[in-house]
Amino acid sequence: MSKYCILFADCIPVRGSRKSVISDLTRSKTYMIPNSLYDLIIQLSENPIDKVKGTIPESQYPVFEQYIKFLEDRELVFYTSHPERFPALKEQYEEPFEISNAIVRVDTSQGEALMETTLEQLEQLRCKHLQIILEQALSIVELEAIAAKITDYQFRSVELDVPYHESFTDESCMPILKNNRKIQNLVLYNAKEDRCVTQANFRTLEGMSNLFYITSGAQDLNCGQIHRNLFLSSMEFVMESKLKNNCLNRKVSVDSQGVIRNCPSMSESFGNITETSISEAIEKPGFKKLWDITKDKVNVCKDCEFRYVCTDCRAYVEDPADIHSKPLKCGYDPYKGEWSDWTSNPLKQKAIEFYGMQELVQVQETSTSQ
């Protein structure tokens, strides 16, 4: 019986203008591949491997073998005589919630009443992930008290961002993570170094707890970078990217004055929490207007191979007059397949494997329609 060589369903190939990627959702890895390998994968999914090989000139066999070996070595493919028994993952992304992640800024010098109101409302909306940015410096004891208070709410995971102070050390901060298992990331911003300490022993519902020291300031925390990066190349992230705006969908932000927005970096306000509840605000016209802008609808991104693993941004775009404009903080040109600036690229570089491969020159077309 003829054998097919097909990708596992949890390995998603995406073709860009010049290059392609395979995202391995189970192993959280993204492989960069030539477009000719992408095309080969599509042909292999529809034709037995022998038939595909038959269409390739003999001079190209070494490249073909190299491609197959690449796929086999990374366990991205398997062989079967019954490809019809292996359906693709259904493209579906749904949640029984209106809001799944929130970014809340808190000015503790004004008391905690505003924070409490906000968290109570978010809990009622069954928001899963919470990022809290504390704007004022505070002592370890005060931090402990706030952490304990947050832990009493029903969030699935919490990132707590606090201004760094000399008394904040691994020894003084780790107990906070240990005693408050909902806090997945404790981020000390304005620190003197960039460093991360992972505590494998205390797991939260979302994985291991981390203590981050970061040199950047409170303003840069708006994008929830650290938290969001954990989702890259995961099923949840890729499915959401295909169907929704992967940054703004089900997101809400409340600043230290109580102003409700879709995202903290956006100017448009939908009311103040002292007068308008979050559930009222999100139902106001326009609150969700960007939620359906998928990467496939964004200029340039729609031709980019990273479109389902790259966090979008609608707050800072190249042409503010165009709602479908490319994110500003991106140094990648998919039409050239080149990075202009690595430091500003929104992708998690470590998770991407580059592997020098020749292009496969296919003279004949494989007929797939029969």
Added chain:
Amino acid sequence: MFGEKTSNVIIIFCQYTSATDGIEQVLHWLDHLQAPYLRVNCDKERLSLEYLDLANDQIVLRHNESTFDLADVSAVWYWRGGVSLAVPQYDPSSIVQEIFSEDFGREAVKNIGMEQRTIASYVFGKLFKKPHINDPYRTSVNKLQVLEIAQEIGLKVPKTYLLSSSKQIAELAGESSDYITKAAHEGIMTTIGRRFYNGLTANLADIESTLLNEKFHPSLVQQCIEKQYEIRSYCFMDEFYSMAIFSQNDDTTKTDFRAFTQDCPNRYVPYKLPKEIEEKLLRLIKRLGLNCGSFDLIYSAEDEYQFLEVNPVGQWMMTSVPCNYYLEKRTALWLKENTVQ
């Protein structure tokens, strides 16, 4: 919640264990669909009977502070834990101490227990005549009987023996194929001190023959099927949600995929069983009187489907999540509408 007359109540029996995350998801969906439900945490809660009128077919049950009419229950979902009616606790010495002996008191308590059980089996019998998922009275099946029925229906099953002596083992070892041994009922799963023990499947060849007594407790020994992949298939209201598990690339998981390694997690991918196999599995599940279940099969090196076992109150999250099946939403929709969507 049900102070006034409430209709279309969904009753959910569950336990708080590590496996309840799926339950939470279903409950969130029910909230989202605005379907009222009542959750009985079997670890610490019981329903109790308030009133029963046989002629008018009326049964009123109580859950904590609220009461509800059995006629208003629209669906029931049983998910693990003991199901019984609350029994007032009597101290045998206090019941009748003034008139009779303490021995009589003990008899009386036993008798009240029997009364209670009669009432409970009637009430729960009625409750589980409603549209339901799983059945608390059919939470476990006899593995041996299941294999026999599967064979009758025409499913292939691995050669299975119960052996009770080292001589029988030695005879089997003379044959060419490999054998494994596993629990005939369910593998032990327990935490003692700080250690977690999980009874998995072991290869017979790995068991030191000198450790075997001449005679021992009959042990289930099964031919080890060389597999291309394993299949976990969850059957929900006659629909199959199947998943193939590829674990062959890594030696540590060859015998039992649950012993997986972290670095190279197994592949869990959506799978579609051939119609003919689905039909046979459906016949099996009907013969066992179940309406849901999780099947374990192997797709062998010989291109054959080998049936291993069925789990009546089957884990479905482990299939739903990697295959993106949204079974938690389907379950909630079914509880609300009693139809598969």
